[in-house]
Amino acid sequence: MTYVIHTRAELARDVAAVPGEIAVVMTMGALHEGHRRLMREARKRSAFVIVTVFVNPLQFGPNEDFDKYPRTLEADVEACRAEGVDLVFAPSRDEIYPAGVPSITMNAGPLGEILEGASRPGHFSGMLTVVQKLLMLTRADVAFFGEKDFQQLTLIRRMARDLEIDVEIVGVPTVREPDGLAMSSRNRYLSPDDRRAALALSRALREGATHTDAEAALATARKILADEPSVRVDYLALTGPDLGEPGEEGPARLLVAARVGGTRLIDNVPLTLERAA
């Protein structure tokens, strides 16, 4: 049975009655197969699964899509039911921020300033603030996040580590459409032409990741993106596993953010680099 609740009082009552481990999947709704994969992983792991649905105003910039972000709670609850989720917590803004805009927030540090953080000032501070609040409110023992938002996942891991938050953070690989496009709630903004052009992102990463040389990986990905005129690249970057400098050898990440029409999309893949001879 899946229960839907909207208040922190109901949430406090329900989690207090859970005898075992609690897993949480945090979302902004408009659920798709990527979210469902997180729910399935949570279901496999824990006896009690909570999905949160909250479009967090604090992580949106003034010119971003907070107002037009898709809100589809009824369909979201159906998806949660189909995945056997125990509790859907869909709070209002006042339930999460009863004192209004918080005066004390998370500082995402230097890692919050690069890549996504450079294009979306304040985004990661707002994201970490709500993640920390939702971890506290749900009393989660384990929380599942997608690798699609790789910088977000890395920062959440680091917040838990640096601030001694007693929760296990589990990363889940990106779920893709059959043609390779990373699933994202924002894909629904794409026109048919934009949808076709957006494939350049996953193609660039996939082809780039066939190389074991960093320069070759970047050059291949850059060319594929440049060949698609309606894709405006924000960044294409190759980093180490924790978004630091790529090591000479070992797992690395190739990440991209781009605008396709009016829609900003992100994607990333792991790749293995070989030490230069």
Ligand SMILES: Nc1ncnc2c1ncn2[C@@H]1O[C@H](COP(=O)(O)OP(=O)(O)OP(=O)(O)O)[C@@H](O)[C@H]1O
């Ligand atoms: N394709 C995907 N594969 C795996 N996890 C995903 C995927 N898309 C989103 N997630 C994860 O689901 C969680 C909630 O994400 P969110 O609700 O922002 O969805 P989204 O599709 O990423 O939306 P947006 O289009 O706003 O980026 C995050 O942990 C996110 O990384």
Ligand SMILES: CC(C)(CO)[C@@H](O)C(=O)[O-]
């Ligand atoms: C983790 C999250 C739910 C916090 O608002 C959001 O950033 C998201 O959906 O990835």
Ligand code: BAL
């Ligand atoms: N999917 C990450 C949350 C955001 O874009 O605001």
